[in-house]
Amino acid sequence: MLAGVFLGLISAAPALAAPDGTLSISVSTGTPAMGDPVVVEVAANGAVDNLVLRWKGAAWPMREAAPGRYGGLIGVDLDDPEGPAVVAAEGFLDGARVRAEVEVTISPRKFAVQELTLPKGMAEFDNATLVRIGAEAAELSRRFSRATPPRWRIPFLPPVEEYRPTNFGARRVINGHPRMPHSAVDINLPAGTPVRTIADGRVAFAGEQFFGGRSVVIDHGGGVFSVYYHLKEFSVAEGQEISRGDHIGSVGATGRATGPHLHFGVRVPGGRVDPTRLFALPDR
Ligand SMILES: [Zn+2]
Structure with a gap:
C-alpha cells in the first residue's frame, strides 16, 4: 500500500x-x-x-x-x-x-478516533504533576527548535527489527474528554527488545519524563529529530554522537504506559510526521 x-x-x-x-x-x-x-x-x-x-x-x-x-x-x-x-x-x-x-x-487525512477509559489516577493529575508536565514539554520544544547541520540520510532505518506501527494520529477521547492527537506510532513488543537509532545524529535528550518514562531524543540535524519513549533502560547520554543502527536502549513500560511498547515519533521542520511514511521515502 x-x-x-x-x-x-x-x-x-x-x-x-x-x-x-x-x-x-x-x-x-x-x-x-x-x-x-x-x-x-x-x-x-x-x-x-x-x-x-x-x-x-x-x-x-x-x-x-x-x-x-x-x-x-x-x-x-x-x-x-x-x-x-x-x-x-x-x-x-x-x-x-x-x-x-x-x-x-x-490534503486531508482521516485518523482513527479512540475512546479510552482509564483509571482516574492515569487521566487526572494534581497541580504539581501538571507543572512538571508543562516544564518537560517546554524543555523538549526548546531542544526541537535548535537547527544543527543536517546529518540524516534516506533511507532511514526502522527503530526495531519488527516494525509494526499502530495509532499514528489517533484522536483520543479519554474518559469522555478529547485529548491531543497521538503524534507518534506505538509498536507492541516484549520488554527488553533492542531499540536502535534511525539515522546518524547526536543525543539531544536522555532522561526520565512523566509521560514518556525513560526517554531518548536524537537530533539528526536540519530540524529532524526522532523520539523513543517508555524505554526499560537507555544506554546513551546527552551530547553523545551516534550512528544509524546504534543500540540506544530497549522496549519497556516506564512512564504512562499500560504495557510494554515503543512509542516512536519523528519531528521534522513543520511538525510531527508519520514515521511509516518516512521509512517509505525512496533513495534519491
Ligand atoms: Zn504512544
Whole structure:
C-alpha cells in the first residue's frame, strides 16, 4: 500500500537543472497529506552561500548532496489545516540574492478516533504533576527548535527489527474528554527488545519524563529529530554522537504506559510526521 503512495516519487523527474544565476526547487509531492514528510531538492549552477529552506515561518539549513545540489526534509504536521502553502529556498549566488519557491496543497487525512477509559489516577493529575508536565514539554520544544547541520540520510532505518506501527494520529477521547492527537506510532513488543537509532545524529535528550518514562531524543540535524519513549533502560547520554543502527536502549513500560511498547515519533521542520511514511521515502 505504501509503495503505491510513493510511486510518484520513484518516477520523479530527472535531476533538477537551473539556468545560470538562478535557483530551482522541487518537492517529492505537491499534495502532501497531514503527517507526510516532504523531500525538497534545490539546484544551482554553482555553490549557494547561506542557503536556507523556508517553511511555515522558519528557516532551516539544507544538506549539500553534491556541488550546487542540496537536500532538505520538511513535513506537514498531523494537526495542520488543509490548503495551499509555499516552500521556498533562499541564498546568495555569485554575490546576488536568489530565491525559488513552489506551492503545495496540503490534503486531508482521516485518523482513527479512540475512546479510552482509564483509571482516574492515569487521566487526572494534581497541580504539581501538571507543572512538571508543562516544564518537560517546554524543555523538549526548546531542544526541537535548535537547527544543527543536517546529518540524516534516506533511507532511514526502522527503530526495531519488527516494525509494526499502530495509532499514528489517533484522536483520543479519554474518559469522555478529547485529548491531543497521538503524534507518534506505538509498536507492541516484549520488554527488553533492542531499540536502535534511525539515522546518524547526536543525543539531544536522555532522561526520565512523566509521560514518556525513560526517554531518548536524537537530533539528526536540519530540524529532524526522532523520539523513543517508555524505554526499560537507555544506554546513551546527552551530547553523545551516534550512528544509524546504534543500540540506544530497549522496549519497556516506564512512564504512562499500560504495557510494554515503543512509542516512536519523528519531528521534522513543520511538525510531527508519520514515521511509516518516512521509512517509505525512496533513495534519491
Ligand atoms: Zn504512544
